[in-house]
Structure formats: C-alpha cells, structure tokens
Amino acid sequence: xxxxxxxxxxxxxxxxxxxxxxxWQKCPECGxxxxxxxxxxxxxxCPKCDYHFTFSxxxxxxxxxxxxxFEEFDQNLLSVDVLKFTGVASYSERLESYRxxxxxxxxxxxxxxxxxxxxxxxxxxxxxxxxxxxxxxxGEKITRLVERGTKAGRPIIVVTASGGARVYExxxxxxxxxxxxxxxxxHAQLRLPYFVVLTxxxxxxxxxxxxxxxxxxxxxxKCMIGxxxxxxxxxxxxxxxxxxxxxxxxxxxxxxxxxIVRRPDLRTTLTRLVSHLSxx
Amino acid sequence: MKVRPLDxxxxxxxxxxxxxxxxxxxxxxxxxxxxxxxxxERKIEATRKQIYENLKxxxxxxxxxxxxxxxxxxxxxxAFTDFTELHGDRLFGDDHAMPxxxxxxxNYRCAVVSHQKGRGTKENIHxxxxxxxxxxxxxxxxxxxxxxKFSLPIVALIDTPGAYPGVGAEERxxxxxxxxxxxxxxxxxxxxVAVVIGEGGSGGALGIGVADRVLMLENAYYSVISPEGCAAxxxxxxxxxxxxxxxxxxxxxxxxxLNVIDQTIExxxxxxxxxxxxxxxxxxxxxxxxxxxxxxxxxxLLLEERYQKFRAMGQVLEG
Numbered sequence: 185x186x187x188x189x190x191x192x193x194x195x196x197x198x199x200x201x202x203x204x205x206x207x208w209q210k211c212p213e214c215g216x217x218x219x220x221x222x223x224x225x226x227x228x229x230c231p232k233c234d235y236h237f238t239f240s241x242x243x244x245x246x247x248x249x250x251x252x253x254f255e256e257f258d259q260n261l262l263s264v265d266v267l268k269f270t271g272v273a274s275y276s277e278r279l280e281s282y283r284x285x286x287x288x289x290x291x292x293x294x295x296x297x298x299x300x301x302x303x304x305x306x307x308x309x310x311x312x313x314x315x316x317x318x319x320x321x322x323g324e325k326i327t328r329l330v331e332r333g334t335k336a337g338r339p340i341i342v343v344t345a346s347g348g349a350r351v352y353e354x355x356x357x358x359x360x361x362x363x364x365x366x367x368x369x370x371h372a373q374l375r376l377p378y379f380v381v382l383t384x385x386x387x388x389x390x391x392x393x394x395x396x397x398x399x400x401x402x403x404x405x406k407c408m409i410g411x412x413x414x415x416x417x418x419x420x421x422x423x424x425x426x427x428x429x430x431x432x433x434x435x436x437x438x439x440x441x442x443x444i445v446r447r448p449d450l451r452t453t454l455t456r457l458v459s460h461l462s463x464x
Numbered sequence: 465m466k467v468r469p470l471d472x473x474x475x476x477x478x479x480x481x482x483x484x485x486x487x488x489x490x491x492x493x494x495x496x497x498x499x500x501x502x503x504x505e506r507k508i509e510a511t512r513k514q515i516y517e518n519l520k521x522x523x524x525x526x527x528x529x530x531x532x533x534x535x536x537x538x539x540x541x542x543a544f545t546d547f548t549e550l551h552g553d554r555l556f557g558d559d560h561a562m563p564x565x566x567x568x569x570x571n572y573r574c575a576v577v578s579h580q581k582g583r584g585t586k587e588n589i590h591x592x593x594x595x596x597x598x599x600x601x602x603x604x605x606x607x608x609x610x611x612x613k614f615s616l617p618i619v620a621l622i623d624t625p626g627a628y629p630g631v632g633a634e635e636r637x638x639x640x641x642x643x644x645x646x647x648x649x650x651x652x653x654x655x656x657v658a659v660v661i662g663e664g665g666s667g668g669a670l671g672i673g674v675a676d677r678v679l680m681l682e683n684a685y686y687s688v689i690s691p692e693g694c695a696a697x698x699x700x701x702x703x704x705x706x707x708x709x710x711x712x713x714x715x716x717x718x719x720x721x722l723n724v725i726d727q728t729i730e731x732x733x734x735x736x737x738x739x740x741x742x743x744x745x746x747x748x749x750x751x752x753x754x755x756x757x758x759x760x761x762x763x764x765l766l767l768e769e770r771y772q773k774f775r776a777m778g779q780v781l782e783g
Contacts, residue, residue: 259783260782260783261780261781261782261783262780262781262782262783263780263781264779264780264781266722266779267711267712267713269711270711271694271698271699271704271707271708271711272698272699272700289783319778320777320778320779320780321778321780323777323778324778324780327775349666349688349689351688351689351694351697351698351712352698353688353778354687354688354711354712354713354714354722355686355687355688355712355713355714355719355722355724356722356724356777356778356779357688358666358667358670358687358688359670359724359774359777359778360777360778361643361646361667361670362646362650362670362673362674362774362777363774363775363777363778365643365646365647365650365674366646366647366650366674366771366774366775367775368647369647369648369650369651370771372647373651388667389666389667389688391639391643392627392638392639392640392642392643392646392667392671393642393643393646394643395639395643396637396639396640396642396643396644397643397644397647410634410639411627411629411633411634411638411639411642411667412629412630412633412634412638413629416629417629417630417631417634420628420629420630421629421630421631423630423631425631426631429631429634430634435637438635438636438637439637440637440640
C-alpha cells in the first residue's frame with residue numbers, strides 16, 4: 185500500500201522571528217538550535233542528540249565517494265507525465281517546481297565512483313524531490329546503474345529514502361519495483377555484492393523492492409522504515425502501535441537490519457564491507 | 465443465488481421489477497403477455513449491454529469488488545482439476561488469504577498461487593479480506609519453487625485490495641517478502657502466467673505478479689494505489705475516488721494500451737459474478753492458450769523475454 189507524502193519541513197515557528205532566515209536550524213528531536221555551518225560540518229547530525237537530518241544526494245556522494253572520482257550517469261533523464269495526471273495540482277507542474285527547488289531532475293542520483301579505493305556503483309535517493317517517490321525515471325536510473333554494475337563486475341550501493349510509489353505515474357510506477365528487482369536478480373547471479381543503506385524515511389514500494397534486497401542492509405539510526413504508513417495501520421487495525429514502531433532499531437530487533445550505522449561511520453563501515461565481499 | 469445489484473445498475477433493477485410485475489399480472493389475470501415479457505427481457509439485456517459497454521473506471525472497481533464475483537478458489541474448482549492445497553510457509557504460519565497448491569489446467573500440471581477473499585463477515589475474517597501477510601508471500605514463494613524444481617508452469621491468481629497493513633506484517637517484514645518474490649519470480653525457469661481476476665491492489669498484487677504473461681479479466685482493476693487512497697492524497701478527500709480511478713488508468717483496457725498487461729479476458733455480460741461457469745471457461749481458454757505458446761520456448765528465451773518485458777516498463781525522456 186504505497187503512501188505518498190509531501191516532505192514536511194518542521195520549523196520552530198515560535199522562534200522563527202528571533203532567527204535570521206536560513207542560518208539556523210532547530211533539531212526536530214531535541215529542539216536544539218544549531219548553526220547551519222556547524223550542522224554541515226557535522227554531516228547534518230545534531231551534535232546534541234545525534235538526530236540525523238535529511239542529507240541531500242549531493243551531500244551524501246561528497247561524504248562517501250573518494251574525491252573527484254564520481255562519474256554521474258543519466259543526469260538528464262526525465263520523468264514524463266504519461267497519464268496526464270491532474271488532481272489538485274498537475275504532475276507536470278509539480279515536477280517543474282521540484283526541479284527548480286532542488287536543482288535535481290528527479291529523485292535519484294546514480295553513477296560510478298570509488299569508495300575507499302574500491303570501484304563501486306552508487307545510487308542515492310533524495311527525499312527533497314517529491315518525497316523521493318519512485319516513478320519511471322527513478323526506476324530506470326537505478327536499473328541502468330545495476331545493469332552497468334553487472335556488466336562491469338562492480339558492487340552496488342543504494343542509499344534509499346522514499347515515500348513509496350509515484351502515484352502520478354500509476355501502474356508504470358508500480359512496475360519499477362519489478363524492473364529494479366529484475367536487474368538486481370541478474371547482478372546477484374554473478375555473485376556481485378549489493379548493499380542497501382536505509383535512511384529516513386524508506387517506505388512502501390521502494391521498501392518492497394530494491395531496498396529490501398541487499399546482501400547487507402544498513403540503516404541510519406532512528407530512521408523510519410516500513411511498508412504501510414503508521415496512520416493507515418492504525419486506521420485498518422484499530423490497534424495501538426508499539427513504541428518505536430517502524431524505526432531502524434525496531435526493525436533490527438525484529439531481525440531485518442544487519443547494522444545500524446551513524447552517518448560519520450558510514451564510509452568506513454561500507455569500505456570495510458565492500459572490501460570483504462569483493463572478489464580478489 | 466440472489467445477486468446484489470450495484471448502484472449504477474439501477475436502470476436494470478427497475479426493468480427487472482417491471483418484468484416481475486408483468487409476469488405476476490399475467491399469471492393472476494390469466495392474460496397472455498408473452499410478447500410483452502419477451503420484449504421486456506430484450507430491453508433488460510440491451511440496457512445491461514449498454515451499461516456494461518460504457519462502464520466508467522470507478523464502476524469497474526465496484527464490479528471487481530463484487531462479493532459474488534468468482535474468487536480464486538472458484539476458478540480452482542471450475543477451471544482447474546485435482547487441486548491439492550499445500551499449507552504453510554515453514555517459517556511462521558499458514559496464511560488463509562493466500563491459498564497455494566498443485567492443480568491441473570487442461571493437460572498442464574501446475575503450481576498455483578492465489579489470493580482469496582471471503583463472502584460474508586465470517587469468511588472474510590478467515591481470509592483477512594484477501595490481504596496477505598508475509599507468511600502468505602513466503603508460502604507462495606515456496607510453492608513456486610516447487611514448480612521450478614519439478615518443471616511445473618506457475619499460475620498466479622491475483623485478487624487482493626493490497627498486502628496487509630498491520631503491526632505483525634511489519635514485524636515480519638512484509639516488504640521483504642514481496643521484494644524477494646519480485647526477484648525470484650524473474651528467475652524461475654518455467655512458464656509463469658498471472659491473471660488479475662478481481663482486485664490488483666498494488667505491491668500486494670505484484671508480489672505474485674511477475675510473469676511471462678499478465679492477463680486481466682475485463683472488469684478487474686490493477687492499480688498502484690486504491691482509488692480512495694489516491695483521492696485522499698491527491699484530492700485531499702476520499703469522495704474523489706471516481707476521478708482518481710479514472711486518472712490512475714487502472715482498467716484492463718488502459719493497461720493493455722500502456723503495455724502493462726498482455727491480454728484481457730472477456731467476462732459474461734453484466735460481470736463475472738452473473739455466470740461463474742462462463743467466466744471460468746473464458747479464463748481456462750485464455751490461460752491454456754498462453755501456456756501453449758510459452759511451452760514452446762526454450763528456458764533461456766523464456767527468461768530473457770521475461771526480463772525484457774519488465775525492463776521496458778515505464779516512460780522517460782532522455783534530456
């Protein structure tokens with residue numbers, strides 16, 4: 185059951201007047217007001233409570249990939265409004281506004297690069313773009329990356345975040361689940377390693393396809409991970425949800441996540457794992 | 465069996481009432497109204513035809529959800545022979561929303577996986593309204609593996625509002641159970657035919673829907689999200705479900721045009737619920753024809769074509 189959520193930008197409205205616009209951020213977890221520069225230097229992790237803020241695809245790539253080794257693929261691949269979808273807002277308008285807002289063409293950045301000296305293929309989803317929902321462009325870019333990785337014999341790393349399927353693309357969106365999983369099936373047949381890093385939030389159609397198929401599945405602390413949204417579950421089952429439901433820690437307790445890794449440690453951990461599972 | 469009429473069938477219901485009146489009148493008064501009765505029956509058929517040939521997407525969703533529509537087990541008893549149900553995923557439990565087993569269709573011995581809804585409250589609770597848990601998808605995987613091991617073609621009957629959104633489902637990783645099926649179904653070296661017989665609810669449907677041929681009954685729907693869910697998000701209210709149903713392009717006709725499905729199976733006039741036998745016969749003819757075609761292909765070609773079929777899905781623009 186896919187959900188589609190607008191990214192909610194939380195702001196401390198009552199304190200807004202005291203803070204110069206765009207210079208400070210309030211931690212949604214502990215309320216700490218942090219200077220943007222400090223936050224960036226700390227990889228967008230709250231220095232007080234360790235809350236992991238949303239990391240953009242560019243920031244993630246800069247953090248993980250060896251300097252000047254990233255070769256981006258399909259940079260200009262675009263989603264199309266195949267169904268001519270118009271609800272409250274039209275799909276084409278929304279695409280336009282998010283392209284402008286984020287500087288991205290769609291919700292994933294893919295490419296080859298080096299991680300601690302290892303040749304890898306990397307896809308990073310960016311939640312700022314339409315909640316990183318998966319439409320044809322996202323599915324196609326990830327599929328092409330995996331196929332290129334299969335051909336080149338490279339490990340693949342996908343850093344996920346997603347509100348689920350891109351409802352505006354109807355069934356073509358759902359079919360990206362099958363398409364990406366198919367490419368991973370062939371990658372796995374060649375015994376090439378596939379790593380997933382789950383970040384906040386990863387849900388629905390993305391979770392029910394490539395995000396669940398890693399040989400090794402990592403997650404950032406406290407990130408929300410699930411198939412159905414908590415509201416849907418509550419309304420369907422009339423049940424109280426257990427504390428910490430659908431967090432990385434909850435999923436690890438229930439046997440799904442290999443390692444929960446703090447953002448500052450991710451690069452080292454991934455490098456070690458890639459090195460261990462690589463042939464030669 | 466008294467068939468519950470749907471809202472948009474009111475003109476038919478009205479005419480049927482008039483027909484009853486005529487018949488009663490004829491009997492009570494002893495007048496011969498044979499001509500009038502025949503004319504009325506023709507009119508009913510014509511009205512039914514008129515309505516069903518012009519069904520809106522949202523009306524088809526109502527037909528697809530009709531409680532008296534043939535469900536998977538009806539097809540298993542009417543179209544298939546020798547159904548032997550196999551229970552349990554050997555990990556956690558047995559999901560009654562997902563009956564699986566061995567059955568024959570014509571001369572083909574098959575492995576069958578399916579979603580099953582219930583009629584009435586008691587049965588629906590037993591079948592969890594056709595919404596499977598992880599153990600359902602894992603049981604389906606186990607039975608499909610049997611198919612692959614013993615060279616039995618796999619037939620999947622899809623009829624679910626969606627995989628179950630519940631605490632237990634999340635605790636046992638419903639996402640993973642679906643994802644693994646998507647990956648594994650791509651590699652089974654036997655023909656796979658999936659048929660959406662009623663509701664094709666999103667990932668829960670696709671979880672047994674990766675196939676060489678995907679067929680849909682004429683009034684079935686297959687959608688990334690329920691029209692109600694889509695309306696709630698994109699129109700901010702569920703009451704816009706009819707518009708959402710139209711916009712989502714979820715009917716067999718639309719999905720054939722988008723190349724998401726391969727074939728539409730015709731239903732008896734007025735919907736499959738009016739004639740289970742006919743619906744099952746049409747189902748059987750269509751699936752057998754597909755199996756005949758797929759059976760001629762080498763394993764290598766079969767797998768390559770299956771890959772390319774899903775590889776081609778979606779539309780993008782190279783900027």
